[in-house]
Amino acid sequence: EEQRDSNVELNHMQFGSFIDPSSLSEPAVAEGPLLHSEVTMLSNSTQMGGPLRFAVDHFANEQQCRDLTEFALNAGVLGDGYSGKASPNTEHELFQGLSIYTATELAIKGKVPVKVAALYFDLSEQVRQQVKLYFKLEELYPHYTHLVCRTSITNQTDRSDLSLPIHADNCNLQPNGSCLKHQNSLYWRDYSAILYLNEDFNGGEFIMADSNAEKITMHMKPKCGRLAGFCSGKQCSHGIKPITKGSR
Numbered sequence: 001e002e003q004r005d006s007n008v009e010l011n012h013m014q015f016g017s018f019i020d021p022s023s024l025s026e027p028a029v030a031e032g033p034l035l036h037s038e039v040t041m042l043s044n045s046t047q048m049g050g051p052l053r054f055a056v057d058h059f060a061n062e063q064q065c066r067d068l069t070e071f072a073l074n075a076g077v078l079g080d081g082y083s084g085k086a087s088p089n090t091e092h093e094l095f096q097g098l099s100i101y102t103a104t105e106l107a108i109k110g111k112v113p114v115k116v117a118a119l120y121f122d123l124s125e126q127v128r129q130q131v132k133l134y135f136k137l138e139e140l141y142p143h144y145t146h147l148v149c150r151t152s153i154t155n156q157t158d159r160s161d162l163s164l165p166i167h168a169d170n171c172n173l174q175p176n177g178s179c180l181k182h183q184n185s186l187y188w189r190d191y192s193a194i195l196y197l198n199e200d201f202n203g204g205e206f207i208m209a210d211s212n213a214e215k216i217t218m219h220m221k222p223k224c225g226r227l228a229g230f231c232s233g234k235q236c237s238h239g240i241k242p243i244t245k246g247s248r
């Protein structure tokens with residue numbers, strides 16, 4: 001994720017009446033098929049507080065999560081995708097990232113097991129397939145996959161900033177609520193997805209905002225194998241709460 005500069009920082013948002021999908025007792029009904037029998041529905045759009053979004057669990061197993069978490073921590077490049085800025089979003093955290101291209105290069109050089117680089121690629125492809133299936137799309141072209149790790153460096157708990165400000169993935173949110181699609185906004189994106197790999201950190205909840213990006217409407221704690229899929233436009237504005245301890 002590059003080009004955050006012109007995104008508005010909405011740090012003083014209301015955290016009023018949000019939904020915590022994991023606290024809902026009603027089972028979520030999937031809108032489209034799940035990729036395989038291990039995958040379980042966590043929340044549909046109703047439970048996620050808006051259209052074009054879903055979350056499932058068990059999309060990766062514990063071993064896969066461990067392998068990729070270790071890979072991200074050991075090989076993730078500081079400031080990758082942010083012109084090498086080690087703390088691009090907040091001074092309280094470090095950001096590391098690894099593209100599939102870089103992962104493949106490391107495998108070719110023998111610096112990482114081919115199996116791990118292949119796992120990264122395979123899961124990325126499965127995520128694409130799941131998003132395509134769930135939203136019943138005729139085609140969904142992959143644009144970019146990033147294996148990223150955000151690490152708390154100050155362990156400060158009373159932060160007023162976010163780990164990642166509320167933003168949309170295919171346009172630049174403006175203070176007046178509009179979202180500008182220009183050259184730097186990755187405007188061709190239609191859907192985004194995140195596969196979480198760990199939960200041993202404090203904070204770092206994924207949050208989604210209302211269509212004016214004024215109020216947080218949902219928050220969700222990451223964990224191994226949890227997958228969130230959503231539209232890339234401003235109706236699916238989202239961000240990350242501060243990580244106050246550990247690596248996410």
Ligand SMILES: O=C(O)CCC(=O)C(=O)O
Nearest residue numbers: 001169194206238239240
């Ligand atoms: O990691 C997350 O929960 C969200 C990441 C995100 O929104 C992004 O990279 O654009």
Ligand SMILES: [Fe+2]
Nearest residue numbers: 167168169238
């Ligand atoms: Fe995003």
